[in-house]
Amino acid sequence: MRNLSLVAALLAGSAMTTPVLADGHLQIVDGDPLELTIQMNHRAYPIYEEDWPVEQKARELTNVHLVDVTVGANMRTDSENTGRTEALNLMLASGEVPDIVGSSRIRDFVNQYGPEGAFIPLNDLIEEHAPNIKAYYDQRPDIAAAVKAADGQMYYIPYLPDGKYGRAYWVRTDWLNNLGLEVPQTVEEFEAVLRAFKTQDPNGNGEADEIPFFARQWPELIRLVTLWDGRAHGSDTYHDFLVEDGKVSHGYFGEGYREGIKNLARWYAEGLIDPEVFTRGSSARDFLFSENLGGATHDWFASTGGYNSLSSEIEGFELKAMAPPASISGKRVEEHRRILVKPDGWAIGHTNEHPVETIKYFDFWFTEEGRRLANFGVEGMHYDMVDGKPIFKQEFLDAGPVNRSLYQNGAQLQGRGYFQDYNYEIQWTNEFALEGIALYDEGDYLIPDFLGVAFDPEEQKIYDKYWGSVRDYMLERQQAWILGSGDVEAEWDDYLAQLDSLGLQEVLGVMQSAYERQYGG
Numbered sequence: 001m002r003n004l005s006l007v008a009a010l011l012a013g014s015a016m017t018t019p020v021l022a023d024g025h026l027q028i029v030d031g032d033p034l035e036l037t038i039q040m041n042h043r044a045y046p047i048y049e050e051d052w053p054v055e056q057k058a059r060e061l062t063n064v065h066l067v068d069v070t071v072g073a074n075m076r077t078d079s080e081n082t083g084r085t086e087a088l089n090l091m092l093a094s095g096e097v098p099d100i101v102g103s104s105r106i107r108d109f110v111n112q113y114g115p116e117g118a119f120i121p122l123n124d125l126i127e128e129h130a131p132n133i134k135a136y137y138d139q140r141p142d143i144a145a146a147v148k149a150a151d152g153q154m155y156y157i158p159y160l161p162d163g164k165y166g167r168a169y170w171v172r173t174d175w176l177n178n179l180g181l182e183v184p185q186t187v188e189e190f191e192a193v194l195r196a197f198k199t200q201d202p203n204g205n206g207e208a209d210e211i212p213f214f215a216r217q218w219p220e221l222i223r224l225v226t227l228w229d230g231r232a233h234g235s236d237t238y239h240d241f242l243v244e245d246g247k248v249s250h251g252y253f254g255e256g257y258r259e260g261i262k263n264l265a266r267w268y269a270e271g272l273i274d275p276e277v278f279t280r281g282s283s284a285r286d287f288l289f290s291e292n293l294g295g296a297t298h299d300w301f302a303s304t305g306g307y308n309s310l311s312s313e314i315e316g317f318e319l320k321a322m323a324p325p326a327s328i329s330g331k332r333v334e335e336h337r338r339i340l341v342k343p344d345g346w347a348i349g350h351t352n353e354h355p356v357e358t359i360k361y362f363d364f365w366f367t368e369e370g371r372r373l374a375n376f377g378v379e380g381m382h383y384d385m386v387d388g389k390p391i392f393k394q395e396f397l398d399a400g401p402v403n404r405s406l407y408q409n410g411a412q413l414q415g416r417g418y419f420q421d422y423n424y425e426i427q428w429t430n431e432f433a434l435e436g437i438a439l440y441d442e443g444d445y446l447i448p449d450f451l452g453v454a455f456d457p458e459e460q461k462i463y464d465k466y467w468g469s470v471r472d473y474m475l476e477r478q479q480a481w482i483l484g485s486g487d488v489e490a491e492w493d494d495y496l497a498q499l500d501s502l503g504l505q506e507v508l509g510v511m512q513s514a515y516e517r518q519y520g521g
């Protein structure tokens, strides 16, 4: 068919207007373009634009044209894990669901309103019309299970991150050298290093002004309980549940957690942890490194490695990733990783009259060409093919933060279901981050993530009724214990009893039933 249409175009003398690449094998409809309406909201770049070069190229390749009807375009999604967004609620309140709805944190929304009829179930459509999406799920049945609603149907095509590594332990290696210390290999050695940073003036200004450990997101401090065999966050969502031996559990009532909090409280009292760790906020890393005050942190590979550029201002500045120190029982654990599947992506509205063409359009983004377009932008404009691989143009890399540039051209969108290609990121990851990633790869420190569950309406009610107050109480005691207003060991039994009286067991019960339904128990 593709040859016929190309020949037809040539015979008609319109070849000059037909781009060479558009040989038609990705065309979803013949003749006039199929227009589909879209609502799209997401966190990083919350306005959908039909003029994006990526969108224009997708139109050319597929002959499907998305038409923006987004309401609440400037509303950012909420930061909590509720899965609701103001914009999606506004859309629903307007009484019209567009042909396609794409959003960050769309999962809980479509898993609630899909079974009620607002979105089209996708299982059969994928099976029959989306060979590339189906091939992905055939390889990853765990991810296929994770995106299903309580009725067993999929209601959205997710954004699937690529690459394993997220955050790592970082330490000022020039400070270690200044003090004649080695990279710490155990929790005891890590503590000794932090104490030396506090007491031996590694920045050499004659003042005890160093902040040995800090975190720009305070839950990264809680993650240190893994050094005492505790658990903090079961996924890349802070305070999330976790799974152990087929049982849904939570880090914040384990014995390792109690031991960890006890020791972190001691570290805090001894000045080994930033006294402002709970309040300093997102500028902590920028401030404490550029002021030559921060000694160690737990943060993202690429962006943290980038602070080594400070060596032009701070003599000798060197910041390197170190392997997770061995815990009290000798385990080296990196609790954070990139999650395998995001709650972000896109869905088909119930009034869509072209569900087959729409799922084919979704499938286009999982083809080789579509995936490259979603990840790298447009060939010749943002990247060139070199030895069969897309390589970003230097002027594109030089034009500011690469992720931002990609969003602004319609690539790497959270509100689009697509499979990320980590090669897009490696091209602009600094040498310190690459060295750290190699170190973590060698050690195999990652542990499995909890991929989440979808509740049925009864489970949802119980979860909504109890979880908020259980969680608030956990976080309130956690902070109080670290700050020294309270004693975790003395209060532990009361704490566990209070969690139960607030409904912890009920919440774990519905998590477990949903988990067994979703993942086969």
Ligand code: CA
Pocket (backbone or CB within 6 Å): 201, 202, 203, 204, 205, 206, 207, 208, 209, 210
């Ligand atoms: Ca000092």
